[in-house]
Amino acid sequence: MLLALGAVLTLSLMCSTQATNLNLRSLAQKQGLNIGAAVLTGVLQKEPTYRRVLAREFNMLTPENHMKFKPLHPERDRYDFAPADVLVDFAKENDMQVRGHTLVWHHSLPEWLEKGEWTREELMAILQEHIYTVVERYRGQVVEWDVVNEAIADDASLRKSIWLNVIGSDYIEMAFRWAHEADPTVKLFYNDYGSEGINSKSDAIYALVKSLRDRHVPIDGVGLQMHVRADKPPSAEKVAANMKRLGELGLEVHITEMDVKIEHATGTLEEKLTAQANVYRDMMQVCLTAENCDTFVLWGFTDLHSWIPRYLKQPDSPLIFDKFYNPKPAYDALVEVLN
Numbered sequence: 001m002l003l004a005l006g007a008v009l010t011l012s013l014m015c016s017t018q019a020t021n022l023n024l025r026s027l028a029q030k031q032g033l034n035i036g037a038a039v040l041t042g043v044l045q046k047e048p049t050y051r052r053v054l055a056r057e058f059n060m061l062t063p064e065n066h067m068k069f070k071p072l073h074p075e076r077d078r079y080d081f082a083p084a085d086v087l088v089d090f091a092k093e094n095d096m097q098v099r100g101h102t103l104v105w106h107h108s109l110p111e112w113l114e115k116g117e118w119t120r121e122e123l124m125a126i127l128q129e130h131i132y133t134v135v136e137r138y139r140g141q142v143v144e145w146d147v148v149n150e151a152i153a154d155d156a157s158l159r160k161s162i163w164l165n166v167i168g169s170d171y172i173e174m175a176f177r178w179a180h181e182a183d184p185t186v187k188l189f190y191n192d193y194g195s196e197g198i199n200s201k202s203d204a205i206y207a208l209v210k211s212l213r214d215r216h217v218p219i220d221g222v223g224l225q226m227h228v229r230a231d232k233p234p235s236a237e238k239v240a241a242n243m244k245r246l247g248e249l250g251l252e253v254h255i256t257e258m259d260v261k262i263e264h265a266t267g268t269l270e271e272k273l274t275a276q277a278n279v280y281r282d283m284m285q286v287c288l289t290a291e292n293c294d295t296f297v298l299w300g301f302t303d304l305h306s307w308i309p310r311y312l313k314q315p316d317s318p319l320i321f322d323k324f325y326n327p328k329p330a331y332d333a334l335v336e337v338l339n
């Protein structure tokens with residue numbers, strides 16, 4: 001019964017958006033904005049509605065997992081590009097851009113790499129080869145890469161990882177230089193969470209990217225992931241101030257992984273969904289107002305496939321379409337602000 005109702009609502013949504021041509025993608029395009037979503041290859045292959053809504057609403061996509069080190073480079077001498085290629089091909093067929101995510105991270109590393117006992121020179125050679133291979137493979141197909149992801153820990157120190165422990169802090173600079181050598185045209189980003197506004201972590205990221213810029217390391221921008229909560233919304237003023245100071249370094253700022261948890265919020269479901277919509281609206285408004293923000297990417301688009309219930313095992317509804325692909329108040333809020 002519930003499923004039938006969901007299907008009817010989905011159908012009516014499809015008819016109404018086709019009739020009015022009111023969708024995020026066309027509205028964003030008019031504003032010169034890239035609007036994107038993280039995408040799961042397996043789901044894309046299996047679900048026609050997922051594909052349809054994705055292509056209708058977004059002009060950019062990020063592989064949620066299949067461009068990470070472990071899936072792309074499962075053995076030392078073997079790469080597996082097939083699942084990432086599915087997404088790149090889909091993007092091409094639907095005239096969408098691709099954000100590459102991510103070349104260097106402490107997480108999602110293959111066992112052969114994590115368990116190996118590498119010298120500094122060996123690990124540098126592995127990282128350089130990985131970056132050259134992957135960035136060259138997607139040259140001209142990926143418009144921007146998250147080169148380094150989450151290198152600053154929550155206490156604002158450099159995060160302990162195999163890269164920091166074995167190579168030292170200059171692995172960050174090396175990664176940007178190698179990515180630029182592999183594709184001088186692709187934009188290169190540092191990406192992190194919990195650093196959207198002004199706090200000790202975003203101060204540390206600011207200092208890091210300033211030092212990269214001062215030393216002419218090729219970096220184009222900073223990704224603000226924006227995994228946030230409706231009951232603790234980020235301050236629009238602080239996010240705007242952070243974007244502004246990064247802009248003064250000559251850097252772009254993109255929202256790269258937005259979702260808004262509602263389960264901690266109090267009130268009725270309607271109130272929680274309104275609070276969630278307000279966060280999406282405010283952050284889109286901040287991005288549209290900033291001179292250096294032209295990309296707004298969500299970490300998925302339907303609550304059916306959010307990483308939060310699947311990976312964190314926390315029931316929640318953090319995205320802009322519900323489990324039946326019906327638009328939520330958050331979707332309407334984005335339409336409203338883009339309109």
Ligand code: G3I
Nearest residue numbers: 064065068101102107108149193225227257299307310311
């Ligand atoms: O697809 C395999 C499946 O074949 C296998 O049987 C199963 C067994 O564990 O794993 C499946 O892959 C999982 C994948 O999610 C798809 O569900 C991986 O184990 C799991 O590690 C992976 O989690 C991802 C996580 O990053 C770690 O890479 C989440 O989907 C993804 O949303 C999350 O994304 C991160 C960003 O990259 C960086 N910023 C934070 C964000 C949220 O944590």
